[in-house]
Amino acid sequence: MAYDPKNPMKDRITDIGPRHYEEFMPPVIKKNFGKWLYHEILEPGVLMHKAESGDEVYTVRVAAARLMSIELIRDAMKIADKHCEGCFRWTTRNNIEFMVDNKSKLEPLKADLKANPMFPIGGTGAGVTNIVHTQGWIHCHTPAIDASGIVKSVMDDLFKHFQSMDLPAQVRIALACCLNMCGAVHCSDIAILGFHRKPPFVQHEVISSICEIPLAIAACPTGAIKPATVDGKKSVSVNGERCMFCGNCYTMCPAMPLMDAEADCVVIMVGGKISNRISAPKFSKVVIPMIPSNPPRWPEVVAAVRNILETYAKDANKYERLGEWAERIGWEKFFEKCNLPFDVKTIDDYTLAYNTLRTTTQFKFS
């Protein structure tokens, strides 16, 4: 029985949700569900979980580019079939995990993974794991930068940290190709953000026929867009001085594109965290308002990330996340130690700016 385009409602199935995860969990996982006792990271990328029953499950974690072809997925499937009874999983940060229920199965699994350069083992503990990112030029209509290319460039440079656990604490890096920030970029140790710097075009002759103008006007967080009549047609005007290039209007209206190869750039933000461990979750903070975006390998971005990471790695205490370290030493010391200039653009002037200003005489001299 196949889909009949002349009869789309016939035998139509909807609203059934996802397949049940219980079908896909390996036997050792199912058997010990909810009864795990402790875990150990045996080496970078290899975890062992011990169950109350005494059973063990060994997990090998490998990197993946998030963007994966069917062929590559089938390569991973072959390994899962050979070693893992046909079960495996992905992680929240786009890595792949292969599980075996016996230590004797571990080395053969690792050997097959090591034989494929697309499956490097690592991503655990106090290191740098996969970079959460989105579509960039591979698929998105709003990006200021690519995503996959920068992730590849940065992770090539930081690769040793994917396969070692020698940082003071884990460093979560995330990338957003534009201000929409798909993913948890606003709470990452290091965030790489694509940024536009020119206000949108307005295509006056078509805007009223392809957009709902009130939506475009309401979309602007700074009120920079106003209704206007241009050549007798209903349109809008954009106050460039009020624009902060977020592209929200373009999201609502195709007649207002804003990308620009000359001006689109990268912003680096640091110091965010999600977890509640020791200190409360924090937002990432802008520390480099503008780095040029230079494909194919973005050397300036790679260098900036490495500089911050290495400065943190040398100076922070064990367990200190990057943001906790910066707060302990004071942000003036962060800029000094990382040898980064401080610019007025790094001071908040948006809705919650007051909360970020220093309301004490406690400071360190530069």
Added chain:
Amino acid sequence: MAKFKTPMLDELEKGPWPSFVTDIKRQAKTKPELEDLLGQVELSYKDKETHWKHGGIVGVFGYGGGVIGRYSDMPKEFPGIAHFHTVRVNQPSGLYYSTKYLGQLMDIWERRGSGLTNMHGSTGDMVLLGTTTDQLEEIFWELTHDLNTDLGGSGSNLRTPSCCLGMSRCEWACFDTQAACHHMTNHYQDELHRPAFPYKFKFKFSGCPNDCVAAIARSDMAFIGTWRDDIRIDQAAVGAYVNGELKPNAGAHAGRDWGKFDIVKEVINLCPSKCMSWDGKALKINNKECVRCMHCINVMPRALRPGLDKGCSILCGAKAPILEGQRLATLIVPFIKMEPPYEEVKALIEKVFDWWMEHGKNRERLGELIGRVGMREFLKAIEVKAIPQMVKEPRSNPYIFWEEADVPGGWTRDLAAFRKKHPL
């Protein structure tokens, strides 16, 4: 012989990190449309601008989301990707797959799409990246009929919920995150497939305050596991950490020699509520003072475990910066049991939905609405009593709103009588 020269993309085949370029090139051998993708992306690398057009409405009948329309802005030069829509496939909770199931998905995709996927999208769905409009209903038919699998959500709807792997492998999971995620996804199918909300709404389920699914940063309702009784202590194991028999941190810091494990420096002194003590023999935790940050447990997993009276904290209102600024989710319910059929939780969810649907402006997230009208209105609508755990600190401006009914004598007053006492 590749269709287009891609000297810039070729640079990204070098280096130890898995190369998406190498991957796409290999798949292009059986999927020639990917040659056009490589050509267009190479052009973007040269131009430093994307060549994808603004969305467009495509989908399957009866659903208002799950498919993202995408068109190349250079269809003559790159005809293979003139249409390149994505299909969001609702992932199994915890991202477990069997090779049989994934193989079947890949077989459908091989026949009907570009051969590229995202494992996974940011929200959690599996993304089938790149197909043409005429394939959408066919793909949906095969997913639902042959694989018993549905699409995920998009638009102003309930987005596909996601969760950490929870009790399937984590000793710290305080509730069954996968069961909760799967249940809520199925219970709210209508809200997921038929966008009727002011904007997007996200649920995320993390089993403990480590929050591996970043629920506190990006969900409108974050369900984060917790416990309310005492941390379980194995004193012998604590001793084993102290004397070096057991390596601390489950090996997470093993890459550097941080010196001998010092329980006072590394655990007692780092406790945010300073509720722990070590006298050389026994570790004591004043659990009433503990804020359950997970640090001590993360450091000594063989000695410390979460308590047994487990459940979930619910926090609301997280979002990324666009539009009004970023928000972390704020604590609303300190503790609720997360056990099927989750009636109490669903009752709360529905009150949140109802209030937000009624009062939210177009494209206003829950957190922004709470910011605009205030916690007082939110708590009144969801019928939750104000407690100090909801605030970091009480208000500093005393601009307190009172309702007439709560003030003795109401607001109507006798001016004449007043003036008699207090002439002008």
